[in-house]
Amino acid sequence: MASVETQPQSTAPSSNNEVIIETRNLTKIYRDFWGRQKVRALKALDLEVRRGEIFGLLGPNGSGKSTTMKLLLGLLFPTSGQALVFGQDPSSIATKERIGYLPEESYLYRFLDARETLNFYGQLFNMPADVRHRRVNELIEMVGLKWAERRQLKEYSKGMTRRIGLAQALINDPELIFLDEPTTGLDPIGIREMKDLILRLRDEGKTVLVTSHQLADLQDVADRIAILHQGELKELGRVDALLKVSEETQIRAKGVSEQAKAEIMAILEREHAENISVENPTTTLEELFLNIVRESEARPGRRAGSDQS
Ligand SMILES: Nc1ncnc2c1ncn2[C@@H]1O[C@H](COP(=O)(O)OP(=O)(O)OP(=O)(O)O)[C@@H](O)[C@H]1O
Numbered sequence: 644m645a646s647v648e649t650q651p652q653s654t655a656p657s658s659n660n661e662v663i664i665e666t667r668n669l670t671k672i673y674r675d676f677w678g679r680q681k682v683r684a685l686k687a688l689d690l691e692v693r694r695g696e697i698f699g700l701l702g703p704n705g706s707g708k709s710t711t712m713k714l715l716l717g718l719l720f721p722t723s724g725q726a727l728v729f730g731q732d733p734s735s736i737a738t739k740e741r742i743g744y745l746p747e748e749s750y751l752y753r754f755l756d757a758r759e760t761l762n763f764y765g766q767l768f769n770m771p772a773d774v775r776h777r778r779v780n781e782l783i784e785m786v787g788l789k790w791a792e793r794r795q796l797k798e799y800s801k802g803m804t805r806r807i808g809l810a811q812a813l814i815n816d817p818e819l820i821f822l823d824e825p826t827t828g829l830d831p832i833g834i835r836e837m838k839d840l841i842l843r844l845r846d847e848g849k850t851v852l853v854t855s856h857q858l859a860d861l862q863d864v865a866d867r868i869a870i871l872h873q874g875e876l877k878e879l880g881r882v883d884a885l886l887k888v889s890e891e892t893q894i895r896a897k898g899v900s901e902q903a904k905a906e907i908m909a910i911l912e913r914e915h916a917e918n919i920s921v922e923n924p925t926t927t928l929e930e931l932f933l934n935i936v937r938e939s940e941a942r943p944g945r946r947a948g949s950d951q952s
Pocket residue numbers: 673674681682683684702703704705706707708709710711856
Protein backbone atom coordinates (compact mmCIF):
# COMPACT_ATOMS: atom_id res chain seq x y z
CA MET A 644 0.00 0.00 0.00
CA ALA A 645 1.32 3.43 -0.88
CA SER A 646 2.36 5.40 2.15
CA VAL A 647 -0.40 7.55 3.60
CA GLU A 648 0.16 11.27 3.71
CA THR A 649 -0.52 12.32 7.27
CA GLN A 650 0.11 15.49 9.12
CA PRO A 651 3.11 15.45 11.39
CA GLN A 652 2.36 15.48 15.09
CA SER A 653 1.60 19.01 16.16
CA THR A 654 4.68 21.06 16.73
CA ALA A 655 5.08 23.01 19.93
CA PRO A 656 3.16 26.23 20.09
CA SER A 657 5.22 29.32 19.43
CA SER A 658 7.64 30.19 22.19
CA ASN A 659 5.50 33.23 22.89
CA ASN A 660 3.84 32.32 26.16
CA GLU A 661 1.32 35.14 26.19
CA VAL A 662 -1.86 33.92 27.85
CA ILE A 663 -4.82 34.60 25.56
CA ILE A 664 -7.56 32.81 27.50
CA GLU A 665 -7.67 32.36 31.24
CA THR A 666 -10.42 30.94 33.41
CA ARG A 667 -10.36 30.90 37.18
CA ASN A 668 -12.85 28.79 39.09
CA LEU A 669 -15.25 29.26 36.18
CA THR A 670 -18.61 27.80 37.16
CA LYS A 671 -21.96 27.75 35.39
CA ILE A 672 -25.20 26.54 36.87
CA TYR A 673 -28.24 26.68 34.61
CA ARG A 674 -31.41 27.53 36.48
CA ASP A 675 -34.96 26.73 35.52
CA PHE A 676 -37.76 29.22 34.91
CA TRP A 677 -38.36 29.60 38.67
CA GLY A 678 -34.67 30.33 39.37
CA ARG A 679 -34.11 26.96 41.01
CA GLN A 680 -30.77 25.25 40.48
CA LYS A 681 -31.04 22.97 37.50
CA VAL A 682 -27.79 21.78 35.90
CA ARG A 683 -24.25 22.26 37.15
CA ALA A 684 -22.78 22.47 33.64
CA LEU A 685 -19.29 23.66 34.59
CA LYS A 686 -17.50 23.23 37.90
CA ALA A 687 -14.61 25.51 38.90
CA LEU A 688 -12.67 25.34 35.66
CA ASP A 689 -9.07 26.61 35.70
CA LEU A 690 -7.55 26.87 32.26
CA GLU A 691 -4.94 28.83 30.30
CA VAL A 692 -4.61 28.97 26.52
CA ARG A 693 -1.50 30.59 25.07
CA ARG A 694 -0.95 32.51 21.86
CA GLY A 695 -0.39 30.37 18.78
CA GLU A 696 -1.63 27.07 20.14
CA ILE A 697 -4.43 24.78 19.06
CA PHE A 698 -6.21 23.92 22.26
CA GLY A 699 -8.73 21.06 22.21
CA LEU A 700 -11.66 20.90 24.59
CA LEU A 701 -12.75 17.28 24.62
CA GLY A 702 -15.53 15.43 26.33
CA PRO A 703 -18.68 13.41 25.78
CA ASN A 704 -22.07 15.00 25.05
CA GLY A 705 -23.21 17.25 27.87
CA SER A 706 -19.76 17.57 29.48
CA GLY A 707 -19.74 21.38 29.35
CA LYS A 708 -17.71 22.15 26.22
CA SER A 709 -20.22 24.48 24.54
CA THR A 710 -20.99 26.13 27.88
CA THR A 711 -17.27 26.90 28.33
CA MET A 712 -17.06 28.30 24.83
CA LYS A 713 -20.15 30.48 25.29
CA LEU A 714 -18.77 31.83 28.58
CA LEU A 715 -15.53 32.72 26.80
CA LEU A 716 -17.49 34.43 24.04
CA GLY A 717 -19.48 36.48 26.53
CA LEU A 718 -22.72 34.84 25.31
CA LEU A 719 -23.35 33.47 28.82
CA PHE A 720 -22.46 34.88 32.22
CA PRO A 721 -20.71 32.72 34.82
CA THR A 722 -22.50 31.79 38.03
CA SER A 723 -19.15 32.27 39.79
CA GLY A 724 -15.50 32.51 38.88
CA GLN A 725 -14.00 34.49 36.04
CA ALA A 726 -13.10 34.22 32.37
CA LEU A 727 -10.59 36.53 30.72
CA VAL A 728 -9.92 36.76 27.00
CA PHE A 729 -6.98 38.95 25.96
CA GLY A 730 -6.93 39.91 29.64
CA GLN A 731 -10.41 41.46 29.35
CA ASP A 732 -13.94 40.50 30.22
CA PRO A 733 -15.28 38.47 27.25
CA SER A 734 -18.31 40.74 26.88
CA SER A 735 -16.13 43.74 25.93
CA ILE A 736 -16.69 44.86 22.34
CA ALA A 737 -12.95 45.38 21.76
CA THR A 738 -12.40 41.71 22.69
CA LYS A 739 -15.16 40.43 20.42
CA GLU A 740 -13.61 42.20 17.41
CA ARG A 741 -10.49 40.03 17.78
CA ILE A 742 -12.46 36.76 17.88
CA GLY A 743 -13.95 34.46 15.25
CA TYR A 744 -16.61 31.86 16.15
CA LEU A 745 -17.89 28.81 14.32
CA PRO A 746 -20.94 27.65 16.30
CA GLU A 747 -22.03 24.02 16.46
CA GLU A 748 -24.69 24.92 13.90
CA SER A 749 -24.19 27.86 11.57
CA TYR A 750 -27.33 29.85 10.86
CA LEU A 751 -26.59 31.28 7.43
CA TYR A 752 -28.97 32.76 4.85
CA ARG A 753 -29.97 29.90 2.58
CA PHE A 754 -30.72 32.07 -0.43
CA LEU A 755 -27.35 33.82 -0.52
CA ASP A 756 -24.36 32.34 -2.31
CA ALA A 757 -20.89 32.06 -0.74
CA ARG A 758 -19.64 35.45 -1.99
CA GLU A 759 -22.84 37.24 -0.92
CA THR A 760 -22.68 35.58 2.50
CA LEU A 761 -19.10 36.65 3.18
CA ASN A 762 -19.71 40.13 1.76
CA PHE A 763 -22.67 40.50 4.09
CA TYR A 764 -20.62 39.59 7.18
CA GLY A 765 -17.75 41.79 5.97
CA GLN A 766 -20.17 44.72 5.84
CA LEU A 767 -21.26 43.99 9.42
CA PHE A 768 -17.61 44.52 10.42
CA ASN A 769 -17.55 47.80 8.46
CA MET A 770 -14.79 46.55 6.22
CA PRO A 771 -13.96 48.92 3.33
CA ALA A 772 -15.09 47.50 -0.05
CA ASP A 773 -11.59 46.80 -1.42
CA VAL A 774 -10.42 45.02 1.78
CA ARG A 775 -13.68 43.07 1.89
CA HIS A 776 -13.36 42.01 -1.73
CA ARG A 777 -9.81 40.77 -1.19
CA ARG A 778 -10.72 38.97 2.03
CA VAL A 779 -13.76 37.24 0.46
CA ASN A 780 -11.59 35.97 -2.41
CA GLU A 781 -8.88 34.74 -0.01
CA LEU A 782 -11.34 32.92 2.23
CA ILE A 783 -13.29 31.26 -0.58
CA GLU A 784 -9.99 30.01 -1.95
CA MET A 785 -8.77 28.91 1.49
CA VAL A 786 -11.84 26.81 2.33
CA GLY A 787 -11.93 25.28 -1.17
CA LEU A 788 -15.29 26.65 -2.32
CA LYS A 789 -14.19 28.54 -5.43
CA TRP A 790 -16.02 26.05 -7.64
CA ALA A 791 -19.32 26.62 -5.76
CA GLU A 792 -19.03 30.32 -4.90
CA ARG A 793 -22.10 31.28 -6.93
CA ARG A 794 -24.36 28.49 -5.63
CA GLN A 795 -26.98 29.31 -3.03
CA LEU A 796 -26.20 27.86 0.40
CA LYS A 797 -29.42 25.85 0.38
CA GLU A 798 -27.74 23.62 -2.22
CA TYR A 799 -24.64 23.08 -0.08
CA SER A 800 -23.76 19.72 1.47
CA LYS A 801 -22.95 19.52 5.21
CA GLY A 802 -19.23 19.66 4.47
CA MET A 803 -19.61 22.73 2.25
CA THR A 804 -21.81 24.41 4.88
CA ARG A 805 -19.13 23.79 7.52
CA ARG A 806 -16.52 25.37 5.22
CA ILE A 807 -18.55 28.50 4.53
CA GLY A 808 -19.26 28.70 8.27
CA LEU A 809 -15.52 28.65 8.90
CA ALA A 810 -14.92 31.30 6.24
CA GLN A 811 -17.58 33.46 7.89
CA ALA A 812 -15.89 33.03 11.28
CA LEU A 813 -12.61 34.26 9.75
CA ILE A 814 -13.96 37.28 7.87
CA ASN A 815 -12.58 39.81 10.38
CA ASP A 816 -9.14 38.13 10.33
CA PRO A 817 -9.44 37.26 14.03
CA GLU A 818 -6.47 36.47 16.26
CA LEU A 819 -8.46 33.95 18.29
CA ILE A 820 -10.83 31.43 16.74
CA PHE A 821 -13.44 29.32 18.53
CA LEU A 822 -14.55 26.24 16.64
CA ASP A 823 -17.44 24.30 18.22
CA GLU A 824 -17.47 20.73 16.90
CA PRO A 825 -16.10 21.75 13.48
CA THR A 826 -15.99 18.16 12.23
CA THR A 827 -19.62 17.27 13.04
CA GLY A 828 -21.39 15.75 10.04
CA LEU A 829 -18.27 15.60 7.91
CA ASP A 830 -17.04 12.48 6.12
CA PRO A 831 -13.42 11.32 6.63
CA ILE A 832 -12.15 13.50 3.78
CA GLY A 833 -14.03 16.52 5.12
CA ILE A 834 -12.59 15.85 8.60
CA ARG A 835 -9.05 15.64 7.24
CA GLU A 836 -9.54 18.86 5.27
CA MET A 837 -11.01 20.67 8.30
CA LYS A 838 -8.04 19.51 10.37
CA ASP A 839 -5.65 20.80 7.70
CA LEU A 840 -7.46 24.16 7.73
CA ILE A 841 -7.08 24.32 11.53
CA LEU A 842 -3.35 23.57 11.24
CA ARG A 843 -3.07 26.28 8.60
CA LEU A 844 -4.67 28.79 10.97
CA ARG A 845 -2.03 27.97 13.57
CA ASP A 846 0.70 28.33 10.93
CA GLU A 847 -0.65 31.84 10.32
CA GLY A 848 -0.12 32.58 14.01
CA LYS A 849 -3.75 32.30 15.14
CA THR A 850 -4.83 30.81 18.45
CA VAL A 851 -7.54 28.16 18.08
CA LEU A 852 -9.86 26.72 20.71
CA VAL A 853 -11.68 23.74 19.28
CA THR A 854 -14.20 21.35 20.84
CA SER A 855 -15.00 17.79 19.86
CA HIS A 856 -16.65 14.74 21.33
CA GLN A 857 -14.84 12.58 18.75
CA LEU A 858 -11.61 12.25 20.66
CA ALA A 859 -9.62 10.95 17.69
CA ASP A 860 -10.53 14.03 15.65
CA LEU A 861 -8.19 16.26 17.59
CA GLN A 862 -5.38 13.82 18.27
CA ASP A 863 -3.21 14.95 15.39
CA VAL A 864 -4.02 18.66 15.44
CA ALA A 865 -4.28 19.85 19.04
CA ASP A 866 -1.11 20.95 20.86
CA ARG A 867 -2.80 20.65 24.24
CA ILE A 868 -6.15 19.30 25.34
CA ALA A 869 -8.45 19.52 28.30
CA ILE A 870 -10.82 16.62 28.92
CA LEU A 871 -14.12 17.52 30.55
CA HIS A 872 -16.59 15.09 32.08
CA GLN A 873 -19.84 16.18 33.70
CA GLY A 874 -18.54 19.73 33.87
CA GLU A 875 -15.29 18.81 35.61
CA LEU A 876 -11.77 19.06 34.25
CA LYS A 877 -10.38 15.52 34.24
CA GLU A 878 -7.14 15.87 32.30
CA LEU A 879 -5.03 18.68 30.89
CA GLY A 880 -1.78 18.59 29.00
CA ARG A 881 0.16 18.20 25.79
CA VAL A 882 -1.38 15.58 23.50
CA ASP A 883 1.92 13.82 22.79
CA ALA A 884 2.75 13.58 26.51
CA LEU A 885 -0.74 12.39 27.47
CA LEU A 886 -0.75 9.66 24.82
CA LYS A 887 2.75 8.39 25.50
CA VAL A 888 2.83 4.95 27.16
CA SER A 889 6.11 5.58 28.92
CA GLU A 890 6.55 2.12 30.46
CA GLU A 891 6.63 0.43 27.02
CA THR A 892 9.08 0.64 24.09
CA GLN A 893 8.17 0.46 20.44
CA ILE A 894 10.71 0.08 17.64
CA ARG A 895 9.55 0.36 14.03
CA ALA A 896 11.73 -0.57 11.06
CA LYS A 897 11.43 -1.74 7.46
CA GLY A 898 13.29 -4.70 5.95
CA VAL A 899 14.16 -6.56 9.18
CA SER A 900 15.20 -10.15 8.41
CA GLU A 901 13.83 -13.15 10.29
CA GLN A 902 17.29 -13.73 11.73
CA ALA A 903 17.50 -10.15 13.03
CA LYS A 904 14.03 -10.53 14.60
CA ALA A 905 15.15 -13.72 16.35
CA GLU A 906 18.24 -11.95 17.68
CA ILE A 907 16.14 -9.04 18.96
CA MET A 908 13.78 -11.51 20.66
CA ALA A 909 16.74 -13.23 22.28
CA ILE A 910 18.02 -9.93 23.65
CA LEU A 911 14.56 -9.04 25.03
CA GLU A 912 14.24 -12.43 26.72
CA ARG A 913 17.69 -12.08 28.22
CA GLU A 914 16.58 -8.69 29.58
CA HIS A 915 13.47 -10.37 31.08
CA ALA A 916 11.27 -7.92 29.14
CA GLU A 917 7.54 -8.52 29.63
CA ASN A 918 4.60 -8.62 27.18
CA ILE A 919 6.85 -8.89 24.13
CA SER A 920 5.02 -8.70 20.83
CA VAL A 921 6.52 -8.66 17.37
CA GLU A 922 3.97 -7.82 14.70
CA ASN A 923 3.28 -5.62 11.72
CA PRO A 924 1.84 -2.25 12.74
CA THR A 925 -1.73 -1.51 11.66
CA THR A 926 -2.92 1.67 10.05
CA THR A 927 -6.08 3.49 11.15
CA LEU A 928 -9.39 3.18 9.34
CA GLU A 929 -9.13 6.92 8.56
CA GLU A 930 -5.77 6.45 6.86
CA LEU A 931 -7.00 3.36 5.02
CA PHE A 932 -10.08 5.20 3.73
CA LEU A 933 -8.14 8.31 2.66
CA ASN A 934 -5.65 6.12 0.87
CA ILE A 935 -8.41 4.28 -1.00
CA VAL A 936 -9.99 7.56 -2.08
CA ARG A 937 -6.66 8.99 -3.27
CA GLU A 938 -5.91 5.81 -5.20
CA SER A 939 -9.38 5.81 -6.72
CA GLU A 940 -8.99 9.44 -7.82
CA ALA A 941 -5.59 8.73 -9.32
CA ARG A 942 -6.75 5.58 -11.12
CA PRO A 943 -10.54 5.72 -11.61
CA GLY A 944 -12.32 2.43 -12.22
CA ARG A 945 -9.73 0.26 -10.47
CA ARG A 946 -10.49 -1.46 -7.24
CA ALA A 947 -8.25 -0.16 -4.46
CA GLY A 948 -5.49 -2.57 -3.45
CA SER A 949 -6.09 -4.73 -6.55
CA ASP A 950 -2.32 -4.85 -7.09
CA GLN A 951 -1.94 -6.83 -3.89
CA SER A 952 -4.51 -9.56 -4.53
N1 LIG B 1 -29.66 26.53 28.29
C1 LIG B 1 -29.54 25.47 29.08
N2 LIG B 1 -30.41 25.26 30.10
C2 LIG B 1 -30.29 24.20 30.92
N3 LIG B 1 -29.32 23.28 30.82
C3 LIG B 1 -28.42 23.42 29.82
C4 LIG B 1 -28.49 24.52 28.90
N4 LIG B 1 -27.44 24.39 28.01
C5 LIG B 1 -26.77 23.27 28.38
N5 LIG B 1 -27.34 22.70 29.46
C6 LIG B 1 -26.88 21.49 30.15
O1 LIG B 1 -25.55 21.73 30.60
C7 LIG B 1 -24.75 20.55 30.46
C8 LIG B 1 -23.55 20.87 29.59
O2 LIG B 1 -24.02 21.16 28.28
P1 LIG B 1 -23.05 21.63 27.07
O3 LIG B 1 -23.93 21.98 25.91
O4 LIG B 1 -22.12 22.66 27.57
O5 LIG B 1 -22.24 20.28 26.80
P2 LIG B 1 -21.35 19.86 25.56
O6 LIG B 1 -20.17 19.18 26.15
O7 LIG B 1 -21.12 21.01 24.66
O8 LIG B 1 -22.29 18.79 24.84
P3 LIG B 1 -22.46 18.43 23.28
O9 LIG B 1 -21.24 17.61 22.90
O10 LIG B 1 -23.70 17.59 23.28
O11 LIG B 1 -22.59 19.70 22.51
C9 LIG B 1 -25.67 19.48 29.88
O12 LIG B 1 -26.15 18.72 30.96
C10 LIG B 1 -26.79 20.28 29.24
O13 LIG B 1 -27.99 19.56 29.25
